[in-house]
Amino acid sequence: MFRKRSTKGEVQTEYSCSIRFLDDSEPIQLNFKKDTLGQWLFDRVCEKLSLVEKDYFGLRYVDAEKQRHWLDPLKTVYKQLKGVNPMVLCFRVKFYPEDPMKLHEEITRYYLYLQLRRDLHHGRLLCSPQDAVHLASYIVQSEVGDYDPQDHPPGYITAFKMLPKQNSKMEDQIQELHKTLKGQVPAEAESNFLKKASVLDTYGVDPHQVKDQRGDQLYLGVTHQGIMTFRGSRRTQLHKWNQIRRIAYEAKMFIVHVNVAEEEDAANAKKKRKRIKQQPHGYKCLTVGACKYLWRCAVEQQLFFTLASSCNAPKLKSGGTLFSRGSKFRFSGRCQIEALSASENIKRSEPKFPRTNSLPNFSRNKHASESKSSTLNTSIMSEPVPEDRRRYNVYLAPSRRAQGMAEETPNQSFEITRTEAAVDVPGNAFGAQTSSPIVQESPVLQAPLAAEEKFDMQKVQAVSASAPGQKTPVNGSVPVDSSFLETSIDSMPSYQPNMTMDDEEEDERTPKPSLDEQIKQLEEQYEKITSDQNHIAPGGKVGGAAPKAKPAPTSSSKSPPKSMCATCCKVLTYSILFAVLLMVVTFVVLFYTKFDHPLLDEGRKQLQFLEPVKHYIDDSVEAIASKFK
Numbered sequence: 034m035f036r037k038r039s040t041k042g043e044v045q046t047e048y049s050c051s052i053r054f055l056d057d058s059e060p061i062q063l064n065f066k067k068d069t070l071g072q073w074l075f076d077r078v079c080e081k082l083s084l085v086e087k088d089y090f091g092l093r094y095v096d097a098e099k100q101r102h103w104l105d106p107l108k109t110v111y112k113q114l115k116g117v118n119p120m121v122l123c124f125r126v127k128f129y130p131e132d133p134m135k136l137h138e139e140i141t142r143y144y145l146y147l148q149l150r151r152d153l154h155h156g157r158l159l160c161s162p163q164d165a166v167h168l169a170s171y172i173v174q175s176e177v178g179d180y181d182p183q184d185h186p187p188g189y190i191t192a193f194k195m196l197p198k199q200n201s202k203m204e205d206q207i208q209e210l211h212k213t214l215k216g217q218v219p220a221e222a223e224s225n226f227l228k229k230a231s232v233l234d235t236y237g238v239d240p241h242q243v244k245d246q247r248g249d250q251l252y253l254g255v256t257h258q259g260i261m262t263f264r265g266s267r268r269t270q271l272h273k274w275n276q277i278r279r280i281a282y283e284a285k286m287f288i289v290h291v292n293v294a295e296e297e298d299a300a301n302a303k304k305k306r307k308r309i310k311q312q313p314h315g316y317k318c319l320t321v322g323a324c325k326y327l328w329r330c331a332v333e334q335q336l337f338f339t340l341a342s343s344c345n346a347p348k349l350k351s352g353g354t355l356f357s358r359g360s361k362f363r364f365s366g367r368c369q370i371e372a373l374s375a376s377e378n379i380k381r382s383e384p385k386f387p388r389t390n391s392l393p394n395f396s397r398n399k400h401a402s403e404s405k406s407s408t409l410n411t412s413i414m415s416e417p418v419p420e421d422r423r424r425y426n427v428y429l430a431p432s433r434r435a436q437g438m439a440e441e442t443p444n445q446s447f448e449i450t451r452t453e454a455a456v457d458v459p460g461n462a463f464g465a466q467t468s469s470p471i472v473q474e475s476p477v478l479q480a481p482l483a484a485e486e487k488f489d490m491q492k493v494q495a496v497s498a499s500a501p502g503q504k505t506p507v508n509g510s511v512p513v514d515s516s517f518l519e520t521s522i523d524s525m526p527s528y529q530p531n532m533t534m535d536d537e538e539e540d541e542r543t544p545k546p547s548l549d550e551q552i553k554q555l556e557e558q559y560e561k562i563t564s565d566q567n568h569i570a571p572g573g574k575v576g577g578a579a580p581k582a583k584p585a586p587t588s589s590s591k592s593p594p595k596s597m598c599a600t601c602c603k604v605l606t607y608s609i610l611f612a613v614l615l616m617v618v619t620f621v622v623l624f625y626t627k628f629d630h631p632l633l634d635e636g637r638k639q640l641q642f643l644e645p646v647k648h649y650i651d652d653s654v655e656a657i658a659s660k661f662k
Contacts, residue, residue, distance in 0.1 A: 048111060050120035052078055052092070055147035056389040060121075065110045072106035072365075078124055083384040086141040088372035091127035094120075100322040103127060103329075107365050128337050128369070129237030131257045133227040137376035139220060140386050146175075146223045149230045156197040156530040159235040159263075166203055169195040170210035171226040175219040176390050180212045219388055234261075234268045240530050241327050243287065243316040252528055253287075253316055253327070255334045257369075260289055262316075263528040270314075274339050278311055281351040282328040282360075287316045289331075325352065325360055332362055340368040 046067060051060045063077055071092070079087040092104040097116045104113060104122060114120050126148040136142050152158035153168055160168070172195050177185070190204040190211075214222065230236055238254030240263070245251060252263045259273040272291050279290040293312045318324035332349050340346060346364035367375065622628070623636050624647045 048114075048120070050074075050110070050114065050122060052081075053121065053123045054082070055124060055126075055144055055151065058389065067109065067111045069110050070106065071104045071108055071110055071113065074110050074122075075104065075106060082124075082144070083140060083386065084144070085379055085381070086136060086138060086372065086376050088367050088369075088375075089126060089128045089130060089136075089141070090144070091125060092122040093125050093127075094122045096322075098322060100320070100326060102326065103333075105365075107363065128334065129257060130369070131231075131338075133231050134224065135373060135376075137379050138383060140384055142227060143223060143386070143388070146226055149227070149236075150195070152235075153230075154195055154197065156528075157235065157238060157240060158230060158233065159238075159266075159528045159530070160233050162203065164229065164233065165196050166206045166210060168226055168229060169193070169203070169207045170214060171222045171229075173207060173211050174214040174217050175222040175226070175388070178219075179215045180208075185211075235263070235528070238263075239330065240528070241318070241323065241330075243318055243327075245316060251316075252530070255327075255331050257334075257338045260331060266527045272314070274335055277335065280328065280331050280335065282324045283352060285318050285321055285324050287318055287324050287327050287331075289314045289316075328352070328360065329362055333364065336364045336368065337366075338369050340364075341370055343368050343371060 047064045048066070049062050049064050051062055053060045061081065063074060065074055075087070075092055078092065079085075079090075084090070093101060094104060094114065094117060095101050097118075102113070104110070126145055129145070130136060133142060133145055136145070149158060150172060153160075153165070158168075173190065173193060176193075185208075188204070190207050191201075195207075196203060217225070235254070237256040238252075238261070240252040240254055243251060243253045243262075245262075249264070251269070254261050254263065259271055259277065261268050261272070262270040272289055276292050277289060278292050281288045281290075290311050290313050293310050294307045295310050318327060328351060336346055343364065343366065346368075349362045350359055352359040620643070623633060623640060624643070626633075
């Protein structure tokens with residue numbers, strides 16, 4: 034009744050937004066209207082990518098306060114991106130599947146591989162240096178093919194920036210492992226990469242920086258297993274989904290209620306029995322917006338991986354206080370069980386797609402086994418990447434340069450120097466060293482679940498080392514001799530992901546202004562020209578009588594933020610006055626009126642303990658009246 038109704042012209046107005054992809058190819062522009070839902074925009078992006086198994090992906094953006102959000106498919110795009118300038122959304126993996134090999138189509142696994150490659154580069158996929166070297170060797174094999182001394186001179190790995198703190202020792206180890214992967218086509222190398230990455234503790238972790246009750250900094254991640262915390266180089270806690278009873282937040286405090294089994298003595302017997310007790314765990318976030326984002330991510334991940342059917346999804350609410358309504362969440366889409374069931378019913382043939390290269394001047398070597406994959410030398414997006422975004426130029430050997438340039442296509446470029454992270458705090462280096470390592474026997478790091486304990490963050494470190502001469506199979510690859518890894522840095526680095534924002538406009542190119550901004554600029558120029566012409570006399574002399582007109586203020590100028598302190602104080606004062614007035618009126622109606630009503634009679638019976646107050650008020654009134662008499 035009191036809502037402002039939008040006119041037909043406002044509804045038909047089109048807005049434009051940019052969509053970025055995992056391979057850092059040229060972004061695309063999509064137009065939407067004021068009543069366009071987020072699901073429609075996401076479907077258009079999936080159609081562009083030929084993606085059918087889209088339940089694991091989503092669109093992410095950063096608001097004006099530098100807080101990240103996932104685009105809600107049930108809300109309008111205009112409402113969510115209002116105030117975001119420029120309107121940029123990033124296509125990212127939202128739910129990391131427990132077993133990547135259960136994905137039906139190769140193109141879906143390829144997009145997951147691209148996301149994990151970004152996670153490895155930015156330090157979110159934490160692993161031991163030994164595992165990092167193996168993962169990097171699969172990336173090189175997927176991009177350049179089999180090792181060839183003519184095409185790959187010493188130091189060719191240096192051009193590939195795959196690890197946060199990549200050094201010469203790691204590059205030598207990657208080169209040695211690359212030689213052992215001969216015969217693997219890109220699809221095989223990527224599958225081996227996914228198999229090895231999926232068993233790491235940080236697989237699928239989008240780190241959120243929080244503090245515990247002692248004020249110590251740690252990182253909290255939400256995955257298919259549950260909610261886990263990382264301190265130093267260890268995973269200190271893991272609350273599995275079947276143990277979590279409730280997830281809530283209050284202001285900056287993120288609270289997880291976990292079921293804990295405790296033993297207690299029975300009353301009539303000496304046997305002990307287990308009793309389930311609910312224990313809350315609180316973590317303090319940096320801001321209220323970050324806490325709300327963490328809560329939404331946690332409940333959405335829990336519902337996706339635990340629900341048997343999306344029809345049974347409950348409506349959740351948390352964060353409500355006396356002066357705020359809190360946040361509501363309604364799960365949309367399909368859960369993991371439904372997504373896997375729908376993947377089995379896909380009947381289409383495998384779509385052909387090109388793979389992008391990090392280095393455009395590197396040609397992929399051909400070998401006989403390439404015929405196994407029908408999607409070998411194709412690219413994700415049809416648009417080529419501009420030359421100014423190609424940061425690395427690697428020159429081939431003279432004998433192979435002509436062949437490499439003939440095989441190269443413009444859309445096989447990929448830039449991996451971008452920065453990306455989960456929360457907007459500064460990140461540190463990969464590979465920090467400590468003085469007291471903890472030695473483990475297995476070459477693949479499996480960080481133990483640590484109970485809540487007191488330990489120094491500077492002294493916590495895990496080491497993954499192999500016995501000299503021991504051959505270890507690496508997730509489907511050929512067993513290799515890892516004796517050359519003995520000279521590497523074997524210590525497990527601390528979990529310090531790069532926390533810069535990749536969802537922002539991180540490239541050096543100046544963003545193009547939107548259509549509305551262009552129109553405003555043209556209007557300002559027209560007004561300036563008109564005002565200048567009015568100041569010139571017919572004879573060509575400038576008239577000084579009329580003052581120069583000031584340009585009309587544009588909507589892009591930001592007004593200073595208003596303080597909310599005065600508003601909160603007013604609301605609090607009015608609320609207290611209203612409550613006091615309501616109590617006084619209720620007291621007068623009950624004790625000083627003779628209205629006969631069942632509710633009033635029941636109220637007088639329940640409030641009989643206030644009779645002394647009534648007598649005191651009567652005596653005070655009589656005393657004051659007697660003085661005036």
